[in-house]
Amino acid sequence: MTSEDWRLVGFTLGMAAFSTVLLVPPGLWLAWRLARWNWPGKTWVETVIALPLVLPPVATGLILLKLFSRQGWLGAFLWEALGISVVFTWRGVVVALALMSLPLFVRSARVAFAGVSRRHEQIAASLGAGPIRVFWTVSVPLAGRGLLAGVLLAFARALGEFGATVILAGNIPGRTQTLALAIYQSVQMGDDSHALRLLMISVVLAFVLAGTSEWLSRSPSSRP
Amino acid sequence: MAFPEPVLPSMSLHLQKLRARFPEFSLELDVLLDRPVTGLFGPSGAGKTTLLEIIAGIRRPDSARIEFHGRLLSDTETGFFLPSPLRQIGYAPQDAVLFPHLNVRQNLLYGWHSRGGRGLPSLWDETVEAVELTGLVGRPLAGLSGGERQRVALARAVLSSARLWLLDEPLASLDHPVRRRLLDRLRGWVDRLGVTVIYVSHDPAEMVAWCDDVLVLKAGRTVARGIPDFIAAHPQDKSRLHSVPHDRL
Numbered sequence: 001m002t003s004e005d006w007r008l009v010g011f012t013l014g015m016a017a018f019s020t021v022l023l024v025p026p027g028l029w030l031a032w033r034l035a036r037w038n039w040p041g042k043t044w045v046e047t048v049i050a051l052p053l054v055l056p057p058v059a060t061g062l063i064l065l066k067l068f069s070r071q072g073w074l075g076a077f078l079w080e081a082l083g084i085s086v087v088f089t090w091r092g093v094v095v096a097l098a099l100m101s102l103p104l105f106v107r108s109a110r111v112a113f114a115g116v117s118r119r120h121e122q123i124a125a126s127l128g129a130g131p132i133r134v135f136w137t138v139s140v141p142l143a144g145r146g147l148l149a150g151v152l153l154a155f156a157r158a159l160g161e162f163g164a165t166v167i168l169a170g171n172i173p174g175r176t177q178t179l180a181l182a183i184y185q186s187v188q189m190g191d192d193s194h195a196l197r198l199l200m201i202s203v204v205l206a207f208v209l210a211g212t213s214e215w216l217s218r219s220p221s222s223r224p
Numbered sequence: 225m226a227f228p229e230p231v232l233p234s235m236s237l238h239l240q241k242l243r244a245r246f247p248e249f250s251l252e253l254d255v256l257l258d259r260p261v262t263g264l265f266g267p268s269g270a271g272k273t274t275l276l277e278i279i280a281g282i283r284r285p286d287s288a289r290i291e292f293h294g295r296l297l298s299d300t301e302t303g304f305f306l307p308s309p310l311r312q313i314g315y316a317p318q319d320a321v322l323f324p325h326l327n328v329r330q331n332l333l334y335g336w337h338s339r340g341g342r343g344l345p346s347l348w349d350e351t352v353e354a355v356e357l358t359g360l361v362g363r364p365l366a367g368l369s370g371g372e373r374q375r376v377a378l379a380r381a382v383l384s385s386a387r388l389w390l391l392d393e394p395l396a397s398l399d400h401p402v403r404r405r406l407l408d409r410l411r412g413w414v415d416r417l418g419v420t421v422i423y424v425s426h427d428p429a430e431m432v433a434w435c436d437d438v439l440v441l442k443a444g445r446t447v448a449r450g451i452p453d454f455i456a457a458h459p460q461d462k463s464r465l466h467s468v469p470h471d472r473l
Contacts, residue, residue, distance in 0.1 A: 122308070
């Protein structure tokens, strides 16, 4: 591996980690709301969250580009209020990765919360714990393994993201290029050995993450 | 019949026009519970646990006005419902429902810390000793017996600085000498702290020995009320009832 390969791996891992850190708080809240309450518009919200899973990633990227360009309402606000530009920057990479990984995390977390006994939460509340304390001291720890599996799954998804990232952040070596984008570029340029090297790194990372996520999502008794 | 007077005045729990329909039965009650310790007695499925959970704010009745010591807990007519955490209740459920990710000590202190308590509650030492958990406080829950789990749930409710204890067969898995000893200690705390207790048990002798009032439920309705009526209704238990203190008979 060359130093450039290491830098690329470091950048990709860093972007994936940052996007995961950003998506977990809203993802936890959404998953909790979806698992525990019925409210008007719930189905609508569920559908919107699932969109990045079913839309072509480049289509999601295009929606993000429209939103975050300086003519888009979010992009205009960020530029005028904070002087922040998202399109064709590392921030665009983070936004694309976070949005594409969010549905996977929300789904895992929702299943994990649904598996937590309501009775434990009710008894905690009867002992004086408010909803926030019940959430952090009972629901999250009891859903812990499933939540961790969701975090790993989201992180793994972020590592491999391509379509939305290339539209929103471009494929700029040294600035916005991730592992997936670099593989694509190497193939396009006919540099097969470089593409193969990056492919092997991707396979190892994906294997470790998917395996750990699968292991965590099983109950301890069914683990080998 | 002479009942010992509590040191502090007891609080009253007023359940007015309580109606709750479930597939198996419906609960219909209209009672004022104004003694320190009220026993709930009745066959399985009579609605005892359901009633405790309605008082605790875990279940919502179809209609009811519930007041505890002048404080409104629930009034379906006006739509008022005091959330469970604000009801100042210490609930020890029949199935213990301990928090499996916390150790014994953390379970015991859960209610105390939830209500803003710092450090250890003043009753800590005597409660842990009374429920015979002194050697277990640092242990994880795994490996605790059913009786030990029940004692943790009971002590958790006692230590939660609540004003109303809802104890659902908290001693069912324990043998008689331990139960008797624990009930004596509980009685001492009730009288000292001035708390109100609703106590569910299937043991008639326990009802007479420990409770100041008894409510007998059957299929969600009150079929008998008061210690004298209760004793009259349980002649078959007379030999066991003779083991209770004489001043209660």
